[in-house]
Amino acid sequence: MLAHHDSEQFEVFGYYNNTKEDLTTKRLQRSVTHWVKCADLSDEALADKIRQDGIDILVDLTGHNNKNRLLVFARKPAPVQVSYLGYSNTTGLTTIDYRLTDNWVEPSGVADEFSSEKLVRLSNSYFCYRPAEESPEVNPLPALKNGYITFGSFNNYGKLSPAILAIWAKVLQTVPNSKLLLKSKSLYDALTRQALRKYFTDLGIESGRLIVADYTLTTESHLRMYHQVDIGLDSYPYNGATTTCEALWMGVPVVTLAGEKHISRMGTSILSTVKLSELIAHTPAEYVDICTKLANDTSLLQKVRGVTKCVIHRC
Secondary structure, eight states, X not given: OGGGSOTTTOOOEEEEOOSOOOHHHHHHHHTSSEEEEOTTSOHHHHHHHHHHXXXXXXXXXXXXXXXXXXXXXXXXXXXXXXXXXXXXXXXXXXXXXXXXXXXXXXXXXXXXXXXXXEEEEESSOSOOXXXXXXXXXXXXXXXXXXXXXXXXXXXXXGGBOHHHHHHHHHHHHHSTTOEEEXXXXXXXXXXXXXXHHHHHXXXXXXXXXXXXXXXXXXXXXXXXXXXXXXXXXXXXXXXXXXXXXXXXXXXXXXXXXXXXXXXXXXXXXXXXXXXXXXXXXXXXXXHHHHHHHHHTOHHHHHHHHTTHHHXXXXX
16 A cells, blocks of 8 residues: 555655564565654654654554554644554544544444544455465365365464354364364464363364464465365454455455454455455354355365455455
């Protein structure tokens, strides 16, 4: 997004509120006119700096997440202030004028009254996904070689609620010999892995059908893990976002359960935009049914695996 700004019409300042620097930092730095390191500035000092820079539109990308600078926005250093992407809810600040969203995560006429900002709905999904340059190629459907379906979820372990784990257990019970591959940094902890295995055992799932992947250190190795997955399973009530985009990029269809809140409709936003609304469930039973139908049609899975990357690329 930053890289495609018209430099003849826009002068872009990037206020970097962190100290870590990596390849992503360098790429973002190249995409703006001015790069301002501000982690050591107080809220008042940063607000003064923004006023001195003559910013017309100030965009917040953090919301109430860690290391946020909402107290800067509370000082209204720019005449127009906008919240976008980094926080899936209203900031609650009347000094932030607009919040970018879409009609899937926050339907018009329903969500507006719960937001302190004026909602500006983009025509497609409000998510913006940039595939990693080191992405491996999409591989053939693993089930054709394995002889069984592998479901997978690489979402943050904190998003895996008891409700969705119970649904996944039902999916495994409905699809004979299928397995579930889970990958999350939190599962690197032995006690956490043990507790998860016990949870599934208590739900009637044999230990051997649950595969807990090792933590991967690089983006390339992380994405290559999708070579083992036939069908992606979205988390609930907190859906995946980047994880869903990555799965689709690697040819893996993702089944999501749509809820009533923004965080439970992010999968709906992404799948609707890429024209895969048939993967959106509205009840737990429908979630299981969609997974079962996909698992029983490997020809369709192979076809989907060949097109989702192209669809993501066009969006």
